[in-house]
Amino acid sequence: MNRIDFSPYRRTMVGFDRLFDMIENQGRANAGDKYPPFNIERRGQDDYRITLAIAGFKPADIDITAQANLLVVKGNKPEETSDGEFLHVGIAQRGFERRFELADYVRVDSADLADGLLVIDLVREVPEAMKPKKIAIGGNTLTVVDNGSAEDSAAA
The missing domain is CATH 2.60.40.790 (Immunoglobulin-like)
Incomplete structure (x- = not known):
């Protein structure tokens, strides 16, 4: 069985333990039954x-x-149940x-x-709150810009 060593990645990537564990366990779990x-x-x-x-x-x-x-x-x-005998x-x-x-x-x-x-x-x-948003910088305030449309909320 091919085994991948994730230890170099585990040292530098924080919060990916679940992903590495899934990859390692998936190889073991599905190795036999097809x-x-x-x-x-x-x-x-x-x-x-x-x-x-x-x-x-x-x-x-x-x-x-x-x-x-x-x-x-x-x-x-x-x-x-079958009436006959399987050969x-x-x-x-x-x-x-x-x-x-x-x-x-x-x-x-x-x-x-x-x-x-x-x-x-x-x-x-993906929930709206998790989707990427562009942040426009204008004057003293930051405006969240969704779908690329800019809004100017700076005080005049």
């Missing part, structure tokens, strides 16, 4: 999509939980749990199950 396969795609500046291949699961068999910075997708398939079982019938670490301000927008694919759309919504 089921179900999934794609993660960026569809726009602040839009993302996770697609999981979960053929044979019904919407009632899937549990999607979003909490702070974590998306958990679980699938539990009930035991099915080969190649279609996975087991349950699964997939965890996705989410960045700050990323929320689940929608989830859909069609044609054996679970599609989860995510949106990043």
